[in-house]
Amino acid sequence: MTPIPGPTAEEQVAFLGKIERLLAEGQFVATYKYALLLAIADLAVKHGRDDGGELDLPIRAIAAEFIELYWRQAAPYGNAVADGGYNILQQNTGRQAAIVSIVENLRQAHGTLIRARQSAAWDAAVTEAARLVRDMPLWRLQRLRNEVLDFLYAASPVAGNVRLKPGVAANLRRFHAIIVRLAQTEWMHFIQSLPANSQLLGPTSDLDQFLFGADRSALLRMAAPLADVQKGQCLYCQRRVDSGDIDHFVPWSRYPRDLAHNLVLAHKQCNRHKSDLLAAETHLDRWLARNQIHGDAIGEAARTANVIVDLPGTVSVAGWAYAHCANLHAATWLQGDEVEPLSGRWQSLLIGYR
Numbered sequence: 001m002t003p004i005p006g007p008t009a010e011e012q013v014a015f016l017g018k019i020e021r022l023l024a025e026g027q028f029v030a031t032y033k034y035a036l037l038l039a040i041a042d043l044a045v046k047h048g049r050d051d052g053g054e055l056d057l058p059i060r061a062i063a064a065e066f067i068e069l070y071w072r073q074a075a076p077y078g079n080a081v082a083d084g085g086y087n088i089l090q091q092n093t094g095r096q097a098a099i100v101s102i103v104e105n106l107r108q109a110h111g112t113l114i115r116a117r118q119s120a121a122w123d124a125a126v127t128e129a130a131r132l133v134r135d136m137p138l139w140r141l142q143r144l145r146n147e148v149l150d151f152l153y154a155a156s157p158v159a160g161n162v163r164l165k166p167g168v169a170a171n172l173r174r175f176h177a178i179i180v181r182l183a184q185t186e187w188m189h190f191i192q193s194l195p196a197n198s199q200l201l202g203p204t205s206d207l208d209q210f211l212f213g214a215d216r217s218a219l220l221r222m223a224a225p226l227a228d229v230q231k232g233q234c235l236y237c238q239r240r241v242d243s244g245d246i247d248h249f250v251p252w253s254r255y256p257r258d259l260a261h262n263l264v265l266a267h268k269q270c271n272r273h274k275s276d277l278l279a280a281e282t283h284l285d286r287w288l289a290r291n292q293i294h295g296d297a298i299g300e301a302a303r304t305a306n307v308i309v310d311l312p313g314t315v316s317v318a319g320w321a322y323a324h325c326a327n328l329h330a331a332t333w334l335q336g337d338e339v340e341p342l343s344g345r346w347q348s349l350l351i352g353y354r
């Protein structure tokens, strides 16, 4: 297969400009459009390529991402209200968004997202969410006040798939961090702007953390099992850790989702030095080996801890992150204050993995 050339520099800039226009000029009555943008950006990272090709995304896969995104959003927010119940943030200018009731039903029946995914009710919930995605945000996302800006995909889906236009997946992968930040910020502002939420939110709130932050309690539940598979050692310096951090191997700032196999036990100090950088290839090698040997054990612990398990997806995310880093000639973190460029070994490590 001959590779199709990726988007040119001009096309990349134009793409980002159009994303900004969608968010600024689109008419939003619900938060679905932010969720749709986040969902297709995530699927492009996991399944797309960096060339100029098209990419088919099953609407059911988008629907599953929707349920995952709204799982957090539709959790009870803030303190209990007078009658002992809890409030759920409004996601729509009118009646509460329908996705919230799909998620609430799953939550009531199954408690956690992990259990809901494994239940018999999951398929029906995805079907219902897929109908909603098709009927609402899919055609609305690219509709501005006076024009249609259909640069992401053609308006009508084909055989249950949304076909991303040539080069769109590559651009979503290249600008993933920027697009996620834009969509999350706009989503948060939308929720803050709804009068129905004003009392719930109050003057100061941890809304950003609630809507989009890492699930810290789930990460804490992973500490013991990760210490077990890493034999009590920091993944990076391999020295003994007593009370360490749970670090996101591909940094949270680049990919803000908790995936079980992306979590590692590390010294607080190693974690702090690494910060938002990708880890050097020698660490990538060790991380892949850890997941190859202990992948099942980590997966099993994560199901109990309510953290998403998707090892192939996690490896794709790492492949995307290292390719991006190589394109930018960015530095990777070795130890302490030391950084180094990629040698290219990351490619054979990741290709050899499966």
Ligand SMILES: [Zn+2]
Residues within 6 Å of the ligand: 234, 235, 236, 237, 238, 239, 266, 267, 270
């Ligand atoms: Zn360390």
